Amino acid sequence: MACKVQKRVSLRRRLHILRVLTNSNNNANRNSINKSTFLQIHKLKLALETLKREYENLIATRRDYISLLNNVNDNKDVKIEKIREGTFMVKVTCEKGGDKLVPILEAFEEMCVNVEEARVSCENGFSMEAIIVAEDENLDVIDVNEALLKAIGKQSGEKGSEELNNSSNL
Missing domain, CATH: 3.30.70.260 (ACT domain)
Structure with a gap:
């Protein structure tokens, strides 16, 4: 019996943490908290992919800039x-x-x-x-x-x- 109570308390604690992290309202049920959590994770993944693309573009721009500088110095x-x-x-x-x-x-x-x-x-x-x-x-x-x-x-x-x-x- 005590084991079930501990699991329930642990689950409520986790749900409360998820509710706080995803800015859900206090009366939200588990499914809505899970959906908002997955939505938040998906948004973070998209933001990470955008940052990776921007980083790769910056690296390519840097590489082009360095090659241009090297070409400028080609003159005798x-x-x-x-x-x-x-x-x-x-x-x-x-x-x-x-x-x-x-x-x-x-x-x-x-x-x-x-x-x-x-x-x-x-x-x-x-x-x-x-x-x-x-x-x-x-x-x-x-x-x-x-x-x-x-x-x-x-x-x-x-x-x-x-x-x-x-x-x-x-």
Whole structure:
């Protein structure tokens, strides 16, 4: 007998909790409390699915944004400032991939310049800042710029010729 009373008290307690959680009125019977509980659960599931869709859309937007940023940085950029006679500050930025440092250093060697200080990064594409000193005082900013663009262009030129050869073989 006490077991039935405990079950009834436990059931009433659970119904009261459900009534409070679903904002049902106090005179509601079990069926209406159950229906409102299931309705509340269904609404929560729909809200969760909406949040998941919004999250996936945000992730896709973020991925597109990052790819756009990477495409913006694809341009080759060479900036050269003349510090004093025969000394230049060189800044090179271009897309990631390929061997860029070696051709640039070879171009420096061909121009007969010494690299006093250099910083190289490959984190968001290739970037290099260097202070170079020319052995020949007649070296001009335009000459350095052309040599570096030619050195960077060698890499993209090789890739283009490979793609051309591959497409002609098809």
